[in-house]
Amino acid sequence: MEWEAVIGLEIHAQLATTTKIFSGASTAFGAEANTQACAVDLALPGTLPVFNTKALEMAVMFGTAIDAEINKTSVFDRKNYFYPDSPKGYQTSQLFYPIVGTGSLEIELSDGNSKLIGVTRAHLEEDAGKSLHEKFPSMTGIDLNRAGTPLLEIVSDPDMSSAEEAVAYAKKIHSIVTSIGICDGNMAEGSFRVDCNVSVRHKGEQKLGNRTETKNINSFRFIEKAIKGEIIRQIEILEDGGSIPQETRLYDAEKDQTRTMRSKEEANDYRYFPCPDLLPIVIEDDYIDAIRSKLPELPDAKRQRFSEQYNLAAKDAAVISGNRAQADYFEIVATSTKDAKLAANWLLGEMAKTLNQNDLQIDQSPVDAQALAALLLRIKDNSISVNAARQVFEAMWNGEGSADQIISDKGLKQVTDTGAIEKIVREVIANSDKQVQQYIAAEPDKRGKMLGYFMGQIMKASKGKANPGQVQGLLKPILDSLCN
Amino acid sequence: MFSKTIAQLARGLKDGEFSSCEITENYLDRISAQDNKYNSYITVTPELAMQQAKAADAVIGAGNAGIMTGIPIAHKDIFCSKGTRTSAGSKMLDNFIAPYDATLIEKFNAANSVSLGKTNMDEFAMGSSNENSYYGPVINPWGENRVPGGSSGGSAAAVAAQLAPAATGTDTGGSIRQPCALTNLSGIKPTYGRVSRFGMIAFASSLDQAGPIAKTAEDAAILLNVMAGFDPKDSTSADKPVSDYTASLNQPLAGLKIGLPKEFFSDDLNPLMAEQVQAAVKEYQALGAQIKEISLPNTALSIPAYYIIAPAEASSNLSRFDGVRYGHRCDAPLDLEDMYKRTRQEGFGPEVKRRILVGTYALSEGFYDAYYKKAQQIRRLIQQDYINALKEVDVIMGPTTPQPAFKIGAKTSDPVEMYMEDIYTLSLNLAGLPGMSIPCGMVDGLPVGLQIIGNYFAEERLLNVAHMFQQATDWHKNTAPGL
Amino acid sequence: MALDRQDVEKIAHLARINIDKKDINEYLGNLTSILDLVDQMQRVDTQNVEPLSHPLDAIQRLRADDITESNQREQLQQVAPAVEEGLFLVPKVID
Incomplete structure (x- = not known):
């Protein structure tokens, strides 16, 4: 009998606000422990939440970007559970009336087909703090800087049936939230985290199997590996006559396997109820329309434009337009060099490779778009060979100067006599x-x-x-x- | 001096009859001499008080005094006050020095009033007798074996025993009005959202409201002028202009329409008290008011609805007391679970634990609809009763409590019997309406409270109605025996 | 809805409150009488009645996305039971 997997994703995108969802403390990443955790974030007795206007705006931006239903009345609920990085003993979230209702988006697959994936809902909630388990021998340290950072939790329908589809969907959401500027998309810093709900069943079966939820995966590669591994694990258990317990699991990247999350072993009863410290969020059509009209170009439109305006191959157009910083970078290089093909080749070749090696994002590159364009112009006017250009690029990356300076310092100018x-x-x-x-x-x-x-x-x-x-x-x- | 109202003290300060330092010192001396009889304060802050009094005298000297400048008051120990222990009557917060000021405290500081200290209360404001305090029960100055009511029992006892000219309180189900009734004081629970809840340790967020406890309606108006107002730090705070509550105190009551809900005069009410309340109503008739019998048919349901909603919210509000960031932590926890469970076992008293358990149960899977949702639906019915009634009358009157101050220990064995004490006060909190209690008689040497209920944001009218009664009667001037 | 000892233990666990075995019966009695009291509600027909969460018919106000809180760690951690290197300490947690 053939098996099929049923996959749904819950994506937590940290919203790129300056302050927390319910307090005026900064959300900047990397500060010293607990220096950005104010009285409200620490849940000091008597403190109260006040909702950040920017978090609302960003959630509505997302809803309009995927053409989803926007709920004109949404309500914050309390999700009650005890954990030391959840200072109030509950997480403020939206269960009954989320801000964004149903929507959908299309993903492109490697076989050239596309598939429509439903978005069940997207709701606002607050992030938890961080638990540092390794720092002290018998204690866990709690840093609440992250507590209260606004999150948009985007919940998909269980519409995916392979790791490839799941990754394509996650990448699509990533490209949307970064394109519209509501999330910095930095997965290494935890700005974009994915929970994968996976179950398997016999093909043709209607009933869903028991699912596991693998939490907090922070790279596309790990999503793929975790899902693939989880599908195999579940099939093996079922074929051996076993059953899958509904449980929360963690992906261990080093061992490339998932394991049961001990702290979530028991079934939880979150005792959701409407948060009495916050009132219903009510928005008008005008508000939604204004946001819709200001929405930046979306990845699909950008991809279309890139392949038409710059004559890029479909695949290149898709990759470049998928990340706003990269798309912006590309447009500067393409315009300055008047050679989109060359710009795309370098961006996806040398630049992508070097960024990867250094674990950096395009907006952190030491070679900015103008500098790269200056280099590419020297290839175009035959001043240097492509090989020499690679050397120059490396030197530029290492901060040795501009393209022209390095070409002259290293005597790399081509002989054309x-x-x-x-x-x-x-x-x-x-x-x-x-x-x-x-x-x-x-x-x-x-x-x-x-x-x-x-x-x-x-x-x-x-x-x-x-x-x-x-x-x-x-x-x-x-x-x-x-x-x- | 100790029998003076705020209005009288303010005049004396202005006329140079005495200084704030003198008043403050006198009160501090009296507290240290007398409070062992009442246990009305948890923390007295003499240094802070004298410092504030000195500053106030300077303000008075410079001719910049407001009405509250230099007036000493006591704050219920539920308001966070920076640098001072803020315990909420709980062992959980016995070691908690608040690192910030509640908005209410800020407002009194800005008005240059003097804080004598923090008053005793039922733990986390849960109780109707002040027997649920980690710091021991409060004694009603009207009878050494009587409760002062709760949860603002310390504030009420302090004012009734003349250990403070006035005090702040909070009212989640009657915690200002009931202690006022039991100690012959005047207090008002404003409309929900009128006074900021920021920095006030939460019991039940959708019901909690702060207000003054005073000797007269006029003093209550003066205090409410300081306390009321929009606070951007509290999402549930009402963004509405605040009236000057003293402005229309003397407005004649001719034509005032008073509704008497028949449900407030049922068999539960002590008949001698019913007589006193009826006599007060007659007094109002003499002042020109018209009386109408009305019905609030869902009154009896306010007890079950309240005893689901309040514990449910409390169970969640009190989850933050986990021993991680502040407050009590048990000794040598074996692991995280053990730390949570023993910290909360040791830190909370029995009534708080009972309510947390009830609330937890009411919200738990499978019971939410039958309990919490049902209670919120009944809450709407109760509110609707009031809205309908207040279309026909200006204010609603009745007793504040079914009986006068009961004996310490009389109701501690059965929590449900204690809850019945709140029968006339709970429904207001559920509806969010303002209500007052003022003295209107005596039964067996114990005070009787008249409850006056008004429409949303009708505090000015309520205070006027109360004040005019106090111009015509002397009940509020009665002081506890032996003072 | 009758409760038993196990229910009380389960609720106490959810609320993270330790209850000594000898006290369970007392809590069971208390909770049972409170639940009997609130069961009066079940007699009321509330079909089509919208639950009331907030007494005032108000909507959520919005706060500008401006930083208003600076680092107050030292002050805020003065009341903490256990702190090291700026972190709140709790017994070791295993994820």
Whole structure:
């Protein structure tokens, strides 16, 4: 019997507000422990919440971006549970009346097909603090700086059936929230976290199997691995005649496996009820319309525009438009160089590779868009070879100066003087007697492949400065002339 | 001096009859000499009081005095006051020095009043007798074996024993009005949202409201002028202009329409008290008021609805007392679970634990609809009763309590019997309406309270109605025996 | 709805309150009588009655997204039971 997986995601996007959802403390990442936790965040007796206007605006932006229903009345509820990083003993969330109702979005799959994924709801809530378990031998340290950071929890319908679909959906949400500027999308810092609900059932079966929830996954790669692993684990258990307990699990990236989360072992009874310290949020059509009209270009529209305006390959257009900072970067380079193809190649090639190696985001790159454009212009005007450009890029990355400065400091300017190049070509041919004889002896249609050796020698002799196109133009006629 | 009202003290200060330092010192001396009889204060703050009195005298000297400048008052120990222990009557917060001021405290500081200290109360404001305090019961100055009412029993006892000219209180189900009734004082629970709740330790957020406890309606008006007002730090605070509550105190009552709900005069009411309340109503008729019998049919349901809603909210509000960031923590916890459970076992008293358990149960899976939702629906019915009634009458009157101050220990064995004490006061909190209690007679040497209920934000009218009664009668001038 | 000892233990666990075994019966008695009291509500027909959460018919006010709170760690942690390196300490938690 064939199995199929049923997957739904709950995505927690930290909203990019300056202050907390219910207090005037800063949400900036990385501050010293508890220095951004005010009396309200610490749930001091007598403190009360007041709702941040920006958090509301951002939630509505998301709703309009996915064309979802916006609930004109939404209500904060209390989700009661005890945990030391939840200072009030409850989390303020929205269960009964969320701000964003049903919507949907389309994901593109690698086979070229697309699929519509339903969004059940998106609701506002507050983030918890952080528990540091490793810092002290027998104690856990609690840092409440993050407590009260606004979150938009985006809940999907269980519409996905593979890790690939889940990742495509998560990436789509990521690109939307970053494009409209409501979340910085920084997964390493926890700004965008994904809970994966996974169950399996026999194909054709209507009833859903028991699901597990794997919490707080903070990279797309881990989502893929966690889901794949979880599907296999569940199928193995079921095929062995076992059953899947409904439980919360954690993904351990080092072991590449999920495990039961001990602190959530018991079934919880959250005793939700409307928060009496907060009143219903009521918004008008005008408010929603104003937000809709100010919405920045969405990833789908941007992708469309990129492939039309810049003539990018569909895949490149999708990748570049998927991240707002990257899209903005690209547009600057493409416009400045008037060569979108070159800009895309570098952005997705050298730049992506280097960012990856250094674990950085595009907006943290030491080489900004103007600087990269300046470099690419030197390729275009044949001042440097592509290989030399890579060297220059590396030097720019290391802060050694502008493209022109480095080209001149390192003497990387290409030789384009035909006479000089021809001289080197002839020297190399003269010193490669054996290879020249082999070239002459070879069938004419095999000779093309043999040019590589000479090219290599010539580039070496020119210290990489000879323009490869020019070398190629000179080399073959000279060699062919020897064959007659 | 100790029998003077705020209005009288303010005049004396203005005329240079005495200084704030003198009044304050006198009160502090009296507290240290007498409060062992009443246990009305949890914390007395002599240094702070003298410092504030000195500052107030300087303000008076400079001719900038407001009516509250230099007037000493006592605050219920539920309001966070920076640098002073704020215990809410609980062992849980016995070591809690508040690091910030409640909005109400800020307002009194800004008015240059003097804080004598923090008054005793039922733990987390849960109680009707002040027997639920970690700091021991409060004794009613009207009888050494009598309760002063609760939960603002310390505030009421302090004022009744002349250990403070006036005090602040809070009222979640009658906690200002009932102690006032039992100690012959005048107090008002304003409309929900009229006084900021910021810095007031929450019992039941949708019911809690702060108000004054005073010797006269006029003093209550003066105090409410300081306390009332919109606070951006409290989402439930009413963003409405505040009247000058003293402005129309003397407005004649001719034509005032008074409703008497028949449900407030049922068999539960002590017949001698009923007579006193009826006599007060006659007095109002003499002042030109018209009387109409009305019905608040769902009154009896206010007890069950309240004893679900208040515990439910409390169970959640009191979850923050977990031993992590402040307050009591048990010794040598084995693990996190043990820390939570023993901290809360040790830190909370029996009534608080009972209510947390009831509230937890009412919200738990499978019971929410039958309890919490049902109670909120009944709450709407109760509110609707009042809205309908207040279309026909200006104010509603009745007894504040079914009987006068009862004996200490009389109702402690059965929580439900204690809850019945609140039968006439709870429904107002459920509806969010303002209500007062003023003295209107004596039964067996114990005071009787007349409750006056008005429409939303009709505090000015209520205070006027109360004040005019006090111009015509002397009940409020009665002081506890031996003073 | 009759409660038993187990219910009381379960509720106490949810509320994270330890109850000594010897006290369970007393709590059971108290809770039972309170629940009997509130069961009066069940006699009332509340179909189509909108629950009332807030006495005033008001809506949530919004706060500007401006920083109003600066670092007050030292002051706020003075009342904390256990603090080290700026962190609140609790017995070790295993996720």
